[in-house]
Amino acid sequence: MIRKALIFEIHDGIAYLTLSNPPANQMNSVFFSELLEICHSDIIKENYKGLIIRSNGRHFSSGADVGELLEIIRKEPDSAVPTSISKNLNAFSILNHLRKPIVALIKGICYGSGFELALCANYRLAAPNSYFALPETAFGLMPGLGGIYALHQMVGAAKTAELVLTAQTISADEALKLGIINDILLKEKLESKARDIILQV
């Protein structure tokens, strides 16, 4: 099936979900509807040992399209959570509950809901040039797809509040030190390491 923002494929028993809307792999409404569709039709149905989430281009993802999100919310002023936004969470929940290992391969920018997507994985491997941030509070918003919960589990309340409220960007080295990622590897070595992890689990 031809999709605009995502590619799902299975090779040698390993599933690959590729963010393929370079350069920034922005997570717009097309991205999210394709993600939900892939979650329901492929990710929970297909037979594979583990899932690798990776990206085309130089970056993992710059996160959601904020203008579009605000537009969605403007159109449904009476609902606490517009349907399409609760669907986005639904897709992330499927990943969170998946009983197979998920490895996220990160390079370049990994921001906002892109970072939250990476946090759905059980393992995060990053290239040296990776940068992480939950920048939402800098423009009056907050992480809304589990970023606060997931970070809290990993780095505790204080560091989570610091990262979220300062909206600061951290490097791969800092992320490794905090335990947010599991390893830093050269870009070319990410995939073979991810396959090793999945085959070992």
Add this chain to the structure above:
Amino acid sequence: MVKLEADKEVVVLQLSNPPGNALLKPDFIEIEILNDFLKVNKAKAIIITGTSRHFCIGADINLLLNLVQEDTLKEHIEDGHKLLNYLYELNIPVFAAIEGFCFGGGLEIALSAHFRIASEKSLLAFPETIHRLMPGLSGTHALKKYFSLGQSIEFILSGRTMNAEEALNKGMVDYVVPAKSCLDFALKLAHKMTDDKPEKVINNVMIALKNTYTLSRDKALEEETRLFCELAADLNNEKIKKV
């Protein structure tokens, strides 16, 4: 007993009874007074600290025994509980900046803050059992976040001191900084986290953060999304006003 100051929108609450800042009673400040002060100053964060070289050595035992004789101890402890709950329930970051001794009731106050910054020379303890008492302001319960049951019992029954490094490893303190620099560090961090941020953004982030202790993962995520949408709706309304 308590000094309140405001550094722009960061309020500093100083326990002030040098040298050890011993507590005269468990309800060391009236909630209404604190609440009014926070409102007047549009507080976006609070830092609890001690004057002088120590955070707080806990309750003055002789004064506690006086309260027993007056038959008002239970009342004061209940008010103390309410005060610590009030601090924890605030949806702005509450920091404890801990220099020197942080004992007994002092440690219970520090544990009711959301985040703890400790000097590398600070010492934490629940020495109550040495005086044939025990922690009475939720200390036994607060330890649960960081210790196994056995570790909590050992810490309380031995009355031993814990240094900042051990407390950091246990997650009981969040930052360890050089001696005498706690308050500075806390002020910088509080300003970095809250300056130029709308109060509502700070509130919703703090609510989401606290939910992670009390809600299941699924429920916490649902709430996080709802809190996000709330902020987004506010942003939209602001834009409409500007147009």
